[in-house]
Amino acid sequence: MSRPDLTTTFCGIRSPNPFWLASAPPTNSEYQVRRAFEAGWGGAVWKTLTHEPIVNVSSRYGAVDYDGRKVMGLNNIELITDRPLDVNLREIERVKRDFPDRALVVSLMVETNRDAWHDIVRQVEATGADGLELNFGCPHGMSERGMGSAVGQVPDYTTMIVEWVKEVATTPVLVKLTPNVTDVTAIGRAAAKGGADAVSLINTVNSIMGVDLDRLTPKPDVAGLGSHGGYCGPAVKPIALHMVSAIAGDPEIDLPVSGIGGVQAWQDAVEFMLLGASTVQVCTAVMHYGFRIVEHLVEGLERWMTEHGFMTTADFVGASVPRIKTWGDLDLNHAVVARIDQSTCIHCGLCYIACEDGCHQSIEKTPIAEADYTAGAAPDRVLRSGGHAIVTGGGDGIVNRYTIRESTCVGCNMCSLVCPVDGCITMHPVDNGKPPMTWNDYQAGLADGTIEPIEPPEHA
Amino acid sequence: MHRAGDRLNSATLAKNFADDPPALGDRDAVIEAARCVFCYDAPCTRACPTDIDVPKFIRQILHDDALGAARTILDENVFGGSCARACPTEVLCEGVCVDRARGKAPVEIGRLQRYACDVADAAGVAFHEAGADTGRRVAIVGAGPAGLTCAYECRKRGHAATVFDASDVAGGLNTVGIAAYKISTAFALTEVARVERLGVDVRLGHAIDTDGLRDLLHDFDAVFVGVGLGRTRDLDIDGESLPGVVEALDFVRQTHTGPLADCTVGRRVVVIGGGNTAVDVATAAARLGAEEVTIAYRRGEAAMPAFRHEYERTQKDGIRWQWFARPTAIVERDGRAAGVAFVRTTPAEPGSRGGALADVPDSAFTLDADLVVKALGQAPHADWLTAIDGVAVDRGRVVVDPATGRTGAKKLWAGGDCITRGAEVVDAVQQGKIAARDIDRVLREEATR
Ligand SMILES: Cc1cc2nc3c(=O)[nH]c(=O)nc-3n(C[C@H](O)[C@H](O)[C@H](O)COP(=O)(O)OP(=O)(O)OC[C@H]3O[C@@H](n4cnc5c(N)ncnc54)[C@H](O)[C@@H]3O)c2cc1C
Ligand SMILES: Cc1cc2nc3c(=O)[nH]c(=O)nc-3n(C[C@H](O)[C@H](O)[C@H](O)COP(=O)(O)O)c2cc1C
Ligand code: SF4
Ligand code: SF4
Ligand code: SF4
Numbered sequence: 043m044s045r046p047d048l049t050t051t052f053c054g055i056r057s058p059n060p061f062w063l064a065s066a067p068p069t070n071s072e073y074q075v076r077r078a079f080e081a082g083w084g085g086a087v088w089k090t091l092t093h094e095p096i097v098n099v100s101s102r103y104g105a106v107d108y109d110g111r112k113v114m115g116l117n118n119i120e121l122i123t124d125r126p127l128d129v130n131l132r133e134i135e136r137v138k139r140d141f142p143d144r145a146l147v148v149s150l151m152v153e154t155n156r157d158a159w160h161d162i163v164r165q166v167e168a169t170g171a172d173g174l175e176l177n178f179g180c181p182h183g184m185s186e187r188g189m190g191s192a193v194g195q196v197p198d199y200t201t202m203i204v205e206w207v208k209e210v211a212t213t214p215v216l217v218k219l220t221p222n223v224t225d226v227t228a229i230g231r232a233a234a235k236g237g238a239d240a241v242s243l244i245n246t247v248n249s250i251m252g253v254d255l256d257r258l259t260p261k262p263d264v265a266g267l268g269s270h271g272g273y274c275g276p277a278v279k280p281i282a283l284h285m286v287s288a289i290a291g292d293p294e295i296d297l298p299v300s301g302i303g304g305v306q307a308w309q310d311a312v313e314f315m316l317l318g319a320s321t322v323q324v325c326t327a328v329m330h331y332g333f334r335i336v337e338h339l340v341e342g343l344e345r346w347m348t349e350h351g352f353m354t355t356a357d358f359v360g361a362s363v364p365r366i367k368t369w370g371d372l373d374l375n376h377a378v379v380a381r382i383d384q385s386t387c388i389h390c391g392l393c394y395i396a397c398e399d400g401c402h403q404s405i406e407k408t409p410i411a412e413a414d415y416t417a418g419a420a421p422d423r424v425l426r427s428g429g430h431a432i433v434t435g436g437g438d439g440i441v442n443r444y445t446i447r448e449s450t451c452v453g454c455n456m457c458s459l460v461c462p463v464d465g466c467i468t469m470h471p472v473d474n475g476k477p478p479m480t481w482n483d484y485q486a487g488l489a490d491g492t493i494e495p496i497e498p499p500e501h502a
Numbered sequence: 503m504h505r506a507g508d509r510l511n512s513a514t515l516a517k518n519f520a521d522d523p524p525a526l527g528d529r530d531a532v533i534e535a536a537r538c539v540f541c542y543d544a545p546c547t548r549a550c551p552t553d554i555d556v557p558k559f560i561r562q563i564l565h566d567d568a569l570g571a572a573r574t575i576l577d578e579n580v581f582g583g584s585c586a587r588a589c590p591t592e593v594l595c596e597g598v599c600v601d602r603a604r605g606k607a608p609v610e611i612g613r614l615q616r617y618a619c620d621v622a623d624a625a626g627v628a629f630h631e632a633g634a635d636t637g638r639r640v641a642i643v644g645a646g647p648a649g650l651t652c653a654y655e656c657r658k659r660g661h662a663a664t665v666f667d668a669s670d671v672a673g674g675l676n677t678v679g680i681a682a683y684k685i686s687t688a689f690a691l692t693e694v695a696r697v698e699r700l701g702v703d704v705r706l707g708h709a710i711d712t713d714g715l716r717d718l719l720h721d722f723d724a725v726f727v728g729v730g731l732g733r734t735r736d737l738d739i740d741g742e743s744l745p746g747v748v749e750a751l752d753f754v755r756q757t758h759t760g761p762l763a764d765c766t767v768g769r770r771v772v773v774i775g776g777g778n779t780a781v782d783v784a785t786a787a788a789r790l791g792a793e794e795v796t797i798a799y800r801r802g803e804a805a806m807p808a809f810r811h812e813y814e815r816t817q818k819d820g821i822r823w824q825w826f827a828r829p830t831a832i833v834e835r836d837g838r839a840a841g842v843a844f845v846r847t848t849p850a851e852p853g854s855r856g857g858a859l860a861d862v863p864d865s866a867f868t869l870d871a872d873l874v875v876k877a878l879g880q881a882p883h884a885d886w887l888t889a890i891d892g893v894a895v896d897r898g899r900v901v902v903d904p905a906t907g908r909t910g911a912k913k914l915w916a917g918g919d920c921i922t923r924g925a926e927v928v929d930a931v932q933q934g935k936i937a938a939r940d941i942d943r944v945l946r947e948e949a950t951r
Contacts, residue, residue, distance in 0.1 A: 109536045109564060388603035391542030407543070422605075425597055427810035428590075428778070432597035437548030462539045463604060 046347040047354050048340065050084065052321045053214040053240040053298045055172045057084035057145035060355055061311065061339050064302050064323035065090050065149035065175060065218070068333070070123070072133035075146075079137070081333035082340060085145025087216075087242075087323060090122035090177045091130050092152050093162065096184075098124050104251030104261040106277060115277030116326045117251040119262060119269050121183045122151055127165070135169040145321075147216065150207075151177040151189050154199065159206045173213045176203065176238075178229075179220035179245025181272045191245070194220040197232035204236025216300060219243035219285070221278075226285045230295045241289060242300035242323060244282045246272025275326035279304030283317055287366045290318020306335075308342025315355060316362040374484060374496070375476035378453035378469040380404075380446045385420070386466045387444065389435030393457035393467060394444050402499075404451040409440040448472070452499060503746060503873050506790040507763025515762040518789035521587070522683040523613060531617040535564040537601060538609045545598035546611055551932045552579040556595055556611055563618055572622030573629045575615055578935075580654045581647050583623065584676050584693055585928045586616035588684045590778075592811045594928070623692060632701045633660030638945045641666065641722040643710045646674020647927045648728030648918025650697045650704075651934030652941075657700040659942040664722075665702060668709035671759070674730055675751075675919075676927050681782040682757040683789065690758075712889040719890070719913050723948075724941045726907070727900065728918040728934060732883030734876050737774060741832025742876075746839030750779045750877035757786050768873025771795045772842050774829055775877030777807040781816055783875045788819040796869055798824040800847055805855040824869070828861065833868055841870040884920045899923050907937030915941060 048059040062085035063069050063078055070089045078086055098120055106115040123130060138146045148171045152158040163174060177184075178194030185192040193199045200217065207215050217233035219226055221244040230241055248270050251261040260268025282303025290299055301319025304326070305311050311322045327335055352358045382393070397405040412433045416424050425432045435441050446457075458467035479487070487493025506515060526534060538560040546556040554575055562571035575582035591597070591612040599608035622629070638661045642649040645667035653663035671677050677690040698704055710718065718725045734749035736742060746768070756765045767790040773783045776799030784795045797816065799806060802825050806813065816823070826847045833841035846865035850858040882898025892911035894901040900916045902908055907915040917933030919925065 111536070388600040389541075389545065390539050390600045391544070392539060395542035423603060425592070425602070425810075427593050427597070428807050428812070429805075430593040430597075430809075432549075432593050434598055434603040435545050435600050437545035437598045440548070441545075442543060462600075 044353075046344055046352060048084075048343065050321055050355055052145070052300065053173070053216070055085070055145045055147065055214055056143070057321070058143055059084035059336075059340055059343075060315070060321040061336055062086055062145060062147075062300065062321050062323045063328060064325040065177065066325040066329070067120070068325065068328045071125070072137055075133075075137050076140070078328075078333045078336075079141045079144050082336045083144070083333065085147065085172075085321065087175050088130070088134055088146065088148040088171075090149040090151050090180070091127055091162065091166065092122055092150070093127060093158065095124045095126050096121040099264045101262045101264065104271070105275075106251070113275060113326070113330050115249075115273055116275040116329065117249050117262070117271045117273045118246070119182055119264075119271040122149075122177065122180065127162075131165060131169050134166070134171055138170045138172075145173070146171050147173040147175050149175040149177045149218070151180065151184060154188055154193065154203065156206045159203060160210045163207055163210050167211065167213055171213065173216060173239075174207065174211060175216040175218050175242060176207060177218050177245070178203075179218050179222075179243075181220060181222050181246055181248045182270055191220040191222055194218075194229060194245075195223050197228050200229055200232040201236040204233055204238050208237040214239040216240045216242050218245055218302075219289075220245045221281055221285055221303075222248045227288050227292045227295065230289045230292060230297075234295050234297055238297060240298040240300060241295070242302055243285055243289065244278065244303045246274045247278055247281060249273035274303065275330075276304045276306055279310060279313075283313060286314055286319050287317040287363060290360055290363045291366055305339075308339045308346065311339055311343060312346055315359050317366070318360040318363050320355065320359045370481040370485075373478040373480055375474065375479045377472045377474050379448045379451040379472050380453070380455075380457050380467050381470050382444060382446055382457075383466050383468070384443070386463050388463055388466075389442055389444070390462060391442060391444065392460045392462065394442075396456050396460045401454055401456045402450060402452050404447045405457060406445050406447055408443045408445070410443050412436045412439050412441055415441040415443075450500065503766050503768050505763060506765045506767050507761075510763075510791040512761070512763050515790070519683045519686075519757065519762060521686070525620060526610070526613050526617045531563055531568075531614060532566075534610050534614055535560045537606075538564075539600065541600055545600060546595035546609075549598045550595050551926070551928045552585070552935065553932075554578045554582070554595075554615070559618060560609065560611070560614055563614055568618045568621035569625060569627055571614075571618035572627070575618055576622070576629050579928070579931050580651055580696065581676065581693055581927060581931050582615060583619035584647070584680075584685055584690060585931065586612050586619055587689070588676075588680050589926060589928050590809050590811070592809055594926075628696065628699060630654075630658050630700060632657045635662075636660040636945065636949070638662070638723045638949070639664070639721075640941060641718040641725045642728065643667075643715065643718070643725065644674065644728035644730060644918065644920075645669070645672040645694070645704055645706070646728055646730050646918055646930060647676045648730075648920075648930035648934040649674070649726060650694065650702070651931045652726045652728065652915075652917065652938045653702040653704075653934075654697045654700055655935050655938030656941060657702055659938070661723075661942065661945060663702045665704045666708040666710050666714075666718075667704070667706050670706050672704050672706060674728075678755045678758045679751060680927070681754065681786060682762075683785075687758040712886050715887070715890060719911075723913070723945055725914050726934070726937050726941065727884075727887065727909075727914065727916040728920065728930065729884060730919040731880035731924055733881060734779075735878040735881045737829055737876055737878065739829055739831050741834055741839065744832055744834055744839045745837070746872060747832055747874045747876065750775070750783045750875055751880070753783050753875050754779075754786060757790070762790065765790050766873075767792050768871060769793045770869075770871045771873045771875065772869050772871040773797045773875045773877050774842070775799065775879070776801065776805075777877070777879060778809060778812050779879060780877035781808050781812040783877050784821045785815055785819050787873070787875070788821055792873070794822070795819075796822045796824055796871075798827040798829065798842065798844060798869065800826065800828040800859060801849075802826055802855070826859075826862075827867075828859070830866070832874060833870075839871065839874050841868050842874055843868050880919075880924060882920070882923055887916075890914065897923070905936070906940035907933055908940060
């Protein structure tokens with residue numbers, strides 16, 4: 043079978059694969075972008091340029107560790123490039139010359155002044171770069187100066203600046219959206235209205251990383267003070283997926299989408315693509331592990347595409363978008379219940395306590411004598427040592443057996459989410475004999491008297 | 503036989519007896535703690551004889567509250583630091599850990615428990631104080647884990663506690679009996695000090711006999727007996743009293759009471775027995791520099807009372823096992839032990855593991871040895887208690903109600919190895935705790951009457 047073709051054309055910009063580096067520290071310099079392209083990245087969005095380099099503070103980053111795992115979320119109070127414009131431009135030119143097949147897009151942010159935008163667009167396009175990305179998303183530092191998210195939060199400003207850029211730009215213009223808005227589609231529409239060729243999202247989420255409990259100082263700490271910063275990494279992926287799908291599903295925004303936010307693994311990238319992104323951009327995972335991760339992204343995507351018989355990324359980009367509906371379009375009569383596979387259950391009781399204290403009191407806990415349990419259990423559940431027979435999950439002579447009470451289980455998924463054993467709790471459709479009925483159908487039926495009100499569930 | 507220091511330098515000896523396994527560092531502890539899934543009605547807690555809320559203390563470690571973790575542990579088990587080091591966790595908390603059912607190694611509960619207790623020790627935090635004085639006085643016979651726990655728990659409840667021990671070292675076998683690479687003597691004594699800090703009066707060199715016990719019952723409001731077990735049982739074979747034949751407890755004790763370099767060890771050591779004590783002796787001998795150590799057991803591997811992890815330890819230490827080997831005599835040369843004569847055994851009923859044994863005809867053989875250690879287990883030594891009205895001793899066990907620790911005699915409770923005929927430190931602690939609770943209940947009831 044022939045290998046899938048990962049080549050991507052994104053609003054006219056070609057790249058050998060859909061994996062781009064997001065505009066961020068990994069794309070700060072020629073040295074880094076060269077290393078990235080050598081490692082196999084399909085494209086890069088150069089670290090945001092402006093006329094006068096900014097000045098950064100120290101320290102700058104903070105991270106959320108979760109139960110021993112590092113950097114589940116990353117926050118920064120770093121600004122856009124701190125290197126002179128002419129140096130950046132010379133480097134961009136050299137990199138583009140040496141890597142003609144890669145997508146090299148340059149991120150821009152200048153003050154809200156038409157001439158300033160015209161000037162920087164002309165200077166950047168002279169390097170031979172493939173496109174421009176307008177950074178309307180940076181939530182800290184630049185926004186107070188009327189740039190970044192200060193622009194990206196106001197639809198009219200967004201439209202206005204995109205129009206200015208489009209007046210002179212000859213290469214495609216991407217608008218990078220901020221998630222720090224109540225409705226991202228409003229900004230997406232504004233960008234489309236201004237003539238944008240594509241959107242990319244999300245930029246970072248407003249956040250405070252935490253407080254040092256000894257010194258009572260915020261994190262990250264700049265001489266005992268802190269400031270809200272931008273949050274990214276695995277923790278923000280669900281927010282980004284929602285926003286990408288909202289833009290992709292909006293009939294008024296017919297633009298290609300570059301998905302950004304928390305991509306660590308190829309699976310994350312595929313999810314973004316299924317929800318409408320034709321390229322994905324990555325920052326935190328590279329800041330954590332380096333450029334080498336692109337190999338896993340490429341190989342994983344290829345294997346998945348082969349398994350599904352997709353030959354090009356266009357075969358599946360956006361495939362799941364039509365399945366994202368409003369709540370009112372979901373079938374109220376569809377029912378699932380949880381089931382526990384006793385042969386793989388390890389008797390941790392987590393499903394039980396989650397259901398009992400947090401959900402719908404639908405799991406039974408039954409102590410079974412260890413001796414009765416071992417009669418039916420796999421032999422590896424019993425360890426013999428010094429004349430003792432120790433039963434895994436036992437203790438004090440009993441093993442707790444957990445079973446679902448299907449008559450009251452509402453099918454919320456919670457037990458299956460907390461169960462530490464993959465595949466041990468699965469959700470199964472039950473036939474309740476009722477025809478499909480959405481909330482919208484229900485409301486209409488109630489109004490015209492064709493449907494009886496649904497009885498509330500019985501609770502323990 | 504020779505001094506260990508004649509063949510190994512002290513650095514090597516110190517290394518051989520360094521904590522095994524070593525302590526966890528901060529970061530390692532958090533990573534290990536993160537492996538716990540935080541079970542509900544947790545198997546590990548059910549399997550802990552002292553009912554320590556294991557997922558709670560592990561989560562406290564995970565959430566950077568090692569001191570809180572130490573309190574969770576020490577609230578239930580004042581010997582939490584010793585238990586963390588010496589519990590056979592494989593057959594207790596870690597044996598039932600659900601992670602094992604996922605084909606993984608169990609969470610290292612013992613090492614995490616040690617980590618928390620070490621942090622508390624380093625910080626010098628004492629979690630408990632003596633309760634308001636009740637004016638009642640409890641006497642405790644035996645300063646092992648059972649007696650000291652009982653004393654500590656009585657002090658927490660405001661009763662005066664006086665502990666009498668025949669030995670010149672406090673802590674019982676927890677101080678001088680457990681393999682030195684599990685619990686160092688110095689560490690064991692810090693746990694004794696924790697008990698004393700609460701105002702427990704420990705009187706060493708005070709052996710109590712029947713009359714002494716009668717006096718205590720007369721002078722005190724309650725008496726707890728935790729005298730443990732006695733000497734290692736005899737082999738009942740010729741040559742047993744020759745120089746070069748020693749008993750397990752003395753052999754292990756020397757690794758605690760003197761410098762390691764001064765310990766006596768042989769070049770070729772034969773240990774007779776098949777339980778955990780035999781393993782402790784053999785590993786100590788190997789670590790003291792013996793060239794060849796053999797454990798000779800009269801039954802087969804399947805019947806071996808030693809725990810699996812202890813057996814694995816002997817494999818690591820290069821110790822040989824002789825299965826189905828029954829000693830018939832100590833071989834003498836120049837007035838000293840020079841070896842052990844054995845005969846092979848076989849189960850009298852084929853296939854049985856624990857039943858009667860028969861000798862295999864013409865199977866005699868000899869193992870050379872300049873040191874023979876008897877490690878058959880300890881003989882009970884509580885028969886003298888039957889002289890007290892109401893106390894029953896059944897095959898060496900002092901009979902008590904397991905829910906209260908009460909003997910049949912008024913005002914007299916018992917716990918520890920003397921009621922079980924030998925279990926673990928953690929069991930002794932629990933029995934001391936149970937008895938203290940009941941003593942407190944009885945003394946308070948008396949006070950309100
Ligand atoms: C070699 C060996 C290794 C062991 N290894 C482990 C291990 O790794 N892990 C584990 O958990 N357990 C181990 N144990 C078991 C553990 O040591 C005992 O279960 C525990 O110490 C019992 O505590 P106790 O308080 O009942 O008795 P002991 O610790 O035996 O203390 C009894 C005390 O009573 C004193 N005494 C006795 N008679 C009198 C009297 N008439 N008057 C005054 N004082 C008296 C003794 O001097 C002693 O101090 C081991 C035991 C042995 C022998
Ligand atoms: C330290 C840091 C600096 C960043 N600087 C920029 C920037 O200059 N311009 C920009 O458009 N986005 C910037 N970002 C946002 C990233 O490009 C990206 O949108 C965001 O980190 C989400 O992707 P991720 O979850 O893969 O990190 C920055 C992010 C970080 C962590
Ligand atoms: S959470 Fe899963 S493994 Fe744990 S008791 Fe429930 S079904 Fe069993
Ligand atoms: S005391 Fe022993 S059995 Fe109990 S939890 Fe601690 S290590 Fe495990
Ligand atoms: S059984 Fe294992 S996983 Fe469960 S609470 Fe105990 S240590 Fe944690």
